[in-house]
Amino acid sequence: MTKRSSITTFLWQGEIPIEVHRKAIKHSYLRIKAQPARVVCSLPRAVSDMDLHVFLQKHSDWIQARWQAMQQNKPVEVTYQQGERIFLWGKPFFLEVQIVDGVKKPSCFTRVDHLVLQSGVDLSTVQREALVYEFFKQEFKKELSAVLAQEALRMGVSVQQWGVKRMKTRWGSCNPKAKRVWLNLELVKREQYLLRYVVIHELAHLWVPNHGPKFYQVMDQYCPPWKALRKQLRF
Ligand SMILES: [Zn+2]
Numbered sequence: 001m002t003k004r005s006s007i008t009t010f011l012w013q014g015e016i017p018i019e020v021h022r023k024a025i026k027h028s029y030l031r032i033k034a035q036p037a038r039v040v041c042s043l044p045r046a047v048s049d050m051d052l053h054v055f056l057q058k059h060s061d062w063i064q065a066r067w068q069a070m071q072q073n074k075p076v077e078v079t080y081q082q083g084e085r086i087f088l089w090g091k092p093f094f095l096e097v098q099i100v101d102g103v104k105k106p107s108c109f110t111r112v113d114h115l116v117l118q119s120g121v122d123l124s125t126v127q128r129e130a131l132v133y134e135f136f137k138q139e140f141k142k143e144l145s146a147v148l149a150q151e152a153l154r155m156g157v158s159v160q161q162w163g164v165k166r167m168k169t170r171w172g173s174c175n176p177k178a179k180r181v182w183l184n185l186e187l188v189k190r191e192q193y194l195l196r197y198v199v200i201h202e203l204a205h206l207w208v209p210n211h212g213p214k215f216y217q218v219m220d221q222y223c224p225p226w227k228a229l230r231k232q233l234r235f
Helices: 048-060 060-071 125-155 185-189 192-204 213-224 226-232
Strands: 005-015 016-023 029-033 038-046 084-089 091-099 106-109 114-119 163-164 172-175 180-185
Touching: 016 060, 038 048, 048 060, 048 180, 084 125, 084 185, 084 192, 106 125, 114 125, 125 180, 125 185, 125 192, 125 213, 172 192, 180 185, 180 192, 185 192, 192 213, 192 226, 213 226
Parallel strands: 016 038, 091 114, 163 180
Antiparallel strands: 005 016, 029 038, 084 091, 106 114, 172 180
């Protein structure tokens, strides 16, 4: 057996499938994976089945909560702790907090399925959140400017000004007179097609300012599945 090889077995915790990897590592850890949905548990080779059972019991609340959140496709409340799951474009990432000696300017980036926060000193929850959202905003603006350009062209409208902010009760807003749209930065956590749906909705207001029947005719034309998409975005 080579050093890198691992032994994989399966077990169930209630109805939750758990994939167990035993390999040459020092610490046990848990992850939730999508497609197919499963919990992945990585263990050092020497951990017995009994110890594995104890480990899973100890973390059963964590497993249950995150499993349910994934099933409902909803982001869980984030407190920016190591290993926490954070969504970017509908895909879960695991927060990896790194303290690297000599790093002056903290940074945030993705690496495979990890969202890495790198800094020279430990950051507070508020600082971590600010760093994550700074990164999210860049990602969001890149995607949004492309989607806005595509949809405005397709729908034959022009936007004078657009912006991004975190909002609590709405996904977007539009001022038809000023031809200005705002999009909710929280959309960065959801699948890209939901951002596109919200963009089409806001641009449709450039044709019809209110939510009357004419507005929904425009939606039928440019975004036929709008009813199903709207359901996915209920606050
Ligand atoms: Zn509207």
